[in-house]
Amino acid sequence: MKLNDIVNKLPLKVNSYSDGLQKDVSGGYSSDLLSDVLANSREGNVWITLQTNLNIVAVASVKNLAGIIIVSSKKPPEETLKKAEEEKITIMTTSMPAFETAGRIYQLLQGKNV
Amino acid sequence: MAISQSIEGSFQLIGGNFDNAGEASIKLKQELARLGLNEEIIRRVAIVTFEAEINVIIYAAAGWLHYAITLEQIKIKVEDMGPGIENIELAMQEGYSTAPDWVRELGWGAGMGLPNMKKNSDEFKIDSVVGEGTTVEMVINIK
Numbered sequence: 001m002k003l004n005d006i007v008n009k010l011p012l013k014v015n016s017y018s019d020g021l022q023k024d025v026s027g028g029y030s031s032d033l034l035s036d037v038l039a040n041s042r043e044g045n046v047w048i049t050l051q052t053n054l055n056i057v058a059v060a061s062v063k064n065l066a067g068i069i070i071v072s073s074k075k076p077p078e079e080t081l082k083k084a085e086e087e088k089i090t091i092m093t094t095s096m097p098a099f100e101t102a103g104r105i106y107q108l109l110q111g112k113n114v
Numbered sequence: 115m116a117i118s119q120s121i122e123g124s125f126q127l128i129g130g131n132f133d134n135a136g137e138a139s140i141k142l143k144q145e146l147a148r149l150g151l152n153e154e155i156i157r158r159v160a161i162v163t164f165e166a167e168i169n170v171i172i173y174a175a176a177g178w179l180h181y182a183i184t185l186e187q188i189k190i191k192v193e194d195m196g197p198g199i200e201n202i203e204l205a206m207q208e209g210y211s212t213a214p215d216w217v218r219e220l221g222w223g224a225g226m227g228l229p230n231m232k233k234n235s236d237e238f239k240i241d242s243v244v245g246e247g248t249t250v251e252m253v254i255n256i257k
Contacts, residue, residue: 035168035226038161039233043153051221058136062143062160079133087140 001025001109003046003067003090010104012069012092016081020090023066027109030102034059041065048101052076057083057091067091071098120184121149127170127177129196132220135171138179139163149183155256158234159188162252165227166192172217173197174247187236190252198244206232206240 004021007014014021026044031037032051041047043064049056052074060068067090070076076084076091084091094101107113123145125138139160146156163179170177174196182189199205206228213223228250232238237253 032221033224033226034221035165035224035230038164039226039230043157049221053220054133055135055220055222058140059164062136062139062164063157 006046006105006108007092009108010094010101011096012094014090014092015070015076016084016091017088018090020067020088023090025066025109028102028105029065030098038063046105048098048105050074050098052080054080054083056080057087057089060089061087065089069094069101071096071101120182121145122180122182124181125179127167127174127179127192127194129171129173129175129177129194131171135168136164138167142179142181146183146188151256155188155254158254159190161234162231162254163190163192165231166190166250166252168222169227169248169250170194170196172213172222177247185256187256188254190235190254191249192251193247193249195247198246199240199242199248200244202240202242 003023003025024044025046026042029041029045030048032049034055037059041063044066046066047068048071050071052070056068070093073095142163143156143160174194177194180191204210208229209225211223211225217223235252236255239251242248
């Protein structure tokens with residue numbers, strides 16, 4: 001499944017690097033601890049988080065994540081989005097909380113309609 | 115593999131500079147990818163160097179990240195001019211951290227850094243002198 005398929009089916013807004021929507025999604029990882037994401041996310045994962053600071057871009061870049069979904073209507077600052085463009089990281093935002101976002105993406109990846 | 119003998123380099127790290135956190139790790143990762151190293155090796159190097167960078171940024175005034183790549187292994191040495199660690203055994207425990215609240219709000223300081231570094235290296239050595247600084251040396255075997 002491509003990132004684009006997820007964006008089309010869920011209420012997500014794309015905030016940076018829309019070219020990245022063509023990336024394949026291998027799964028997801030949900031965490032607000034950056035060391036946890038560094039250690040345990042896998043390449044191609046979509047990362048679900050409340051964090052909006054600049055460091056999320058470097059973590060996603062170094063782990064080759066498919067993209068970042070910032071939940072609960074949190075707004076990433078301009079500097080984060082600018083860095084995301086530079087590092088070619090797709091950042092999406094949603095009003096859904098982390099639980100619902102993860103649940104619905106999990107179901108999509110299992111091939112179910114949500 | 116395009117590695118003859120040894121490739122070495124260093125990155126300077128500036129304490130408190132969260133904006134550039136991960137930059138050294140991203141550059142080293144690109145270099146390893148260019149050399150054609152396997153993804154699992156690159157993944158482990160990226161984890162240990164990123165955590166090391168963050169520690170220097172959180173705790174120290176400045177530091178250096180040195181690397182040396184040979185056919186057999188990748189050696190990483192991170193030395194800082196920081197406060198040093200009083201109790202290394204405690205610092206190595208998962209979940210133990212002396213990071214201030216504002217660092218935790220950024221999503222760091224969960225007490226996972228040093229354990230992550232140890233877990234992802236084949237050899238791990240840490241030396242620290244209170245009031246002088248900390249040196250972490252890590253080896254990741256390629257074969």
